[in-house]
Amino acid sequence: MNMKWPYNNEAGKLQEDYCDVLVVGGGLSGCFAAIAAAQKGKKVTLLEKGGISRCGSSGTGFDHWEMACTNPGSKVDPLEMTLALEEEQDYYSNAIGHYIEARDGWSCLEDLEKWGGKIRDTEDEFKGAAFRDEKTKLLYAYDYNARYTLRVFGTTFRPALIKQLNKLGVRICERTEATTLLTTEKNGVKTGSGVIGFDTRTGKITVYHAKSIVLCMSRPARIWLFNGDIPGLSEFRPFQSIGTGHAMGWKAGMEFTMMEKSIRGEFSAYGRSFPPYGTGNNHNTWYAATMIDSRGVEIPYVDRDGNILKSVEERYLPAKGQKFFLKGGVIDEPKYEWRGPETLPFDKLMEMGYKLPFYADLTSMPEMERKAIWGLMVGEEAKTRIPVYDNYNSRGFDPKKHILQSYGTGWQSAAFLEQERQLFGAPGGIIHDWNLETNIRNVFAAGDSLYASDCAGFACTSGRWAGKHAAVSADKDFEEVDIELINNEKKRLLKPLENKDGYDWRELGLAISKAMQNYCGGIKCDDTLKQGLKLIRSFKEEQLPLLKAENPHELVRVHEVSDILDVSEMILCASLDRKCDSKPLSFKRSDSDETVADKENAYLVISKQNNEVHSYYRKHRFYGDIEKEYEAHEVKE
Amino acid sequence: MKDYTYKITDASTRSISFDEEKCIGCNRCVEACQIDVMLPSTEGKCPILVWPGECWYCGACVMECPVEGAITFRHPLMNQARFIAKDDLKKEAE
Incomplete structure (x- = not known):
């Protein structure tokens, strides 16, 4: 009704x-x-x-x-x-x-x-x-x-x-x-x-x-990852955070860089993973939780040289001769110079006979460290305050008594396929x-x-x-x-409200994610990227105008799909213009041209001007002397 | 321009439910939700969860609710991570 x-x-x-x-x-x-x-x-x-x-x-x-x-x-x-x-x-x-x-x-x-x-x-x-x-x-x-x-x-x-x-x-x-x-x-x-x-x-x-x-x-989000039934759990960030700024900029001729970078999914709850920071793990919010295996045997933390750390205190200190270590949101497997304490790698643990599943075990941690994780960190983090801290507490979780299970092999408790990608990890x-x-x-x-x-x-x-x-x-x-532009935009924005026999935004959402997985997945090449671009552009021209909305809420969803199409176009174009594999950008081609590796070790800058896509390479460190430039551009009080 | 209408868009999961006895129909949860998954109640009744599938499980609605227990938050069954007493792990191993 x-x-x-x-x-x-x-x-x-x-x-x-x-x-x-x-x-x-x-x-x-x-x-x-x-x-x-x-x-x-x-x-x-x-x-x-x-x-x-x-x-x-x-x-x-x-x-x-x-x-x-x-x-x-x-x-x-x-x-x-x-x-x-x-x-x-x-x-x-x-x-x-x-x-x-x-x-x-x-x-x-x-x-x-x-x-x-x-x-x-x-x-x-x-x-x-x-x-x-x-x-x-x-x-x-x-x-x-x-x-x-x-x-x-x-x-x-x-x-x-x-x-x-x-x-x-x-x-x-x-x-x-x-x-x-x-x-x-x-x-x-x-x-x-x-x-x-x-x-x-x-x-x-x-x-x-x-x-x-x-x-x-x-x-941007919901490019490769979309679930039509529970779209709210497609990605890590808020459901409606889908990169409208990118789409608006792209249409207006704004320059972007690194848009060819995507990584295999890490966080999303739609079936491939669990509520973020809601399973047994020892990263980010949960650093440096004690981890144990299914026998209750503690998994060792080691310093960057592989020395086993004997106390919990040492997990929070740099190695001998190291000034500081890097940890946090974007740091995954840091280089030796900044590598901090970490549990042994999964493969090594399997070799050593550790048994799955693993668990995070706060019970054996010093009280202050336990309270810092379960209380301060889990209690203050957006994605965990109500969904994990309050919810698990109400289900009877007691950090002094209970251990929380990990799933799969990694700290994300997720098992994504190579083509299920995200703009994550400094995209x-x-x-x-x-x-x-x-x-x-x-x-x-x-x-x-x-x-x-x-x-x-x-x-x-x-x-x-x-x-x-x-x-x-x-x-x-x-x-x-430009008044004419405003009038045209008005017509475009309201059109889905008039499409009586149109179809649901989620159908196009599903088609986009499947197209991006097929044509812009883990391993790319010119032919598939070109096919993908053709398909995405045909969605924009032929399918998008058919979407319907019965009210402004649904109108938002339709225009989000429009934005996702623009961002997908940008990603496909950037991927086409980078011809050589790049490890830091998690970018891999089956037709990689190694002869351009040196030239392409730079920022690929891309924009759309008068309906034509342009790109060029900009050298690393284009921003000059960091301290001097900061001071030259600081707006004084 | 046509009249706006809506239908409840069912999904296979529902993140929140209301206790009709406790909910005072203030609609603060409706205003806190950044996705607008609910529409406001009329005549002091509970809000209507119209788009349950669009919820991203942040819990802002629970956070802003002035009556404890008026909203119950629940993860989809597939996402309910397991925890056990450590002592039970030892028993399992034996």
């Missing part, structure tokens, strides 16, 4: 809105960008597709803040950290973003504390713990000696940010799906002039005119300069939309930096927008 929609119907309406700085996306980077621009006295509008109270990847919390190299306890210098990451990621690293993160992370945390967030153990819950600094009451994670990563009370951050946004008078437009980046071109220079979006409950379309724009949207995205400005003037970007980005600290620091620069650039007049 069809039921009546509870919200207003404003499908025919078109509204105009004017602001100095328009921030698109209300996650961590968007909030920091909007606050920074408003602090500079600008009139700021913030668009968010969901509800502002708990939106974004970290809406319900986060557990640790990486690379805060200027915090009072850090023994690692921001430059040292940036150079380590650069080398660790074979120079496919976002050193601009990471240096800003390493240098500004602590002051963003101080801001959050000022606004009401909790960053210290003020209740002395962890008094005397090895990871606590008794004077500052800060709690550290991973490397207790180097102390550059902090354990934080991330569930308190979102309410603090919203309070600050309201205090500064930022206009928050919730439930608004941005769809189109408006640009104007004069003397060959393209400039951002606004964004079109529609209300996800009423269907009203608004043209947001802005003097400068900050794109703070997610990285591609928008390429930018030291102002975090894109190739389109007055359009900035931050957070997950940037190339090789990762994690909460990166999002906050890049958001603040981009917001400040957007404020500086907003000292100009509004650009004119």
